[in-house]
Amino acid sequence: xxxxxxxxxxxxxxxxxxxxxxxxxxxxxxxxxxxxxxxxxxxxxxxxxxxxxxxxxxxxxxxxxxxxxxxxxxxxxxxxxxxxxxxxxxxxxxxxxxxxxxxxxxxxxxxxxxx
Amino acid sequence: xxxxxxxxxxxxxxxxxxxxxxxxxxxxxxxxxxxxxxxxxxxxxxxxxxxxxxxxxxxxxxxxxxxxxxxxxxxxxxxxxxxxxxxxxxxxxxxxxxxxxxxxxxxxxxx
Numbered sequence: 741x742x743x744x745x746x747x748x749x750x751x752x753x754x755x756x757x758x759x760x761x762x763x764x765x766x767x768x769x770x771x772x773x774x775x776x777x778x779x780x781x782x783x784x785x786x787x788x789x790x791x792x793x794x795x796x797x798x799x800x801x802x803x804x805x806x807x808x809x810x811x812x813x814x815x816x817x818x819x820x821x822x823x824x825x826x827x828x829x830x831x832x833x834x835x836x837x838x839x840x841x842x843x844x845x846x847x848x849x850x851x852x853x854x855x
Numbered sequence: 856x857x858x859x860x861x862x863x864x865x866x867x868x869x870x871x872x873x874x875x876x877x878x879x880x881x882x883x884x885x886x887x888x889x890x891x892x893x894x895x896x897x898x899x900x901x902x903x904x905x906x907x908x909x910x911x912x913x914x915x916x917x918x919x920x921x922x923x924x925x926x927x928x929x930x931x932x933x934x935x936x937x938x939x940x941x942x943x944x945x946x947x948x949x950x951x952x953x954x955x956x957x958x959x960x961x962x963x964x965x966x
Binding site: 780785798830843844845846847848 | 857859861891896897898900901904944946953954956957
């Protein structure tokens with residue numbers, strides 16, 4: 741158990757809809773990262789928040805947004821969903837602002853299926 | 856364009872033998888490399904890392920080798936055990952706030 745929790749575990753929705761994925765980092769970790777893993781793809785970095793502020797951005801679509809709340813949990817919002825958004829979405833946390841040389845701890849993921 | 860490549864989608868190894876997982880990268884500026892292990896229905900877990908100033912790092916049964924001139928790293932698992940059956944991701948950190956992952960190699964340890 742990494743200490744990172746993600747809800748829900750599974751989500752099935754229709755094209756055009758909007759969903760929210762939730763992540764609670766390990767106790768004391770200030771950084772939260774979001775990743776997408778599509779079929780046959782590696783983990784694609786989406787976005788990082790550190791202590792409530794956006795810290796780094798990766799290949800995140802404009803239809804996607806995230807935020808980190810004062811209690812440090814984070815939400816990833818996916819809107820106008822398309823079939824291609826079906827994927828595993830992982831959240832990770834670390835105790836550092838900088839990713840370099842610092843270990844991330846991953847949650848179990850949320851599997852999103854868009855029908 | 857894949858900057859971190861794991862060209863073998865899967866690998867089968869007899870229990871007790873050596874497992875060698877390979878990874879190639881394209882950017883010589885990458886200065887830190889990591890291996891993550893992932894079981895089904897779980898998130899990836901950190902396994903071992905290596906800085907570009909080293910060519911080898913060992914942790915128990917796991918050793919990572921880095922060949923900077925070839926832009927290649929490998930993970931050796933000796934001896935391989937049934938619990939090592941998992942997907943292994945190679946990742947690189949270019950020194951900024953991103954980690955770039957490969958697509959993973961599924962390792963099957965055969966009894």
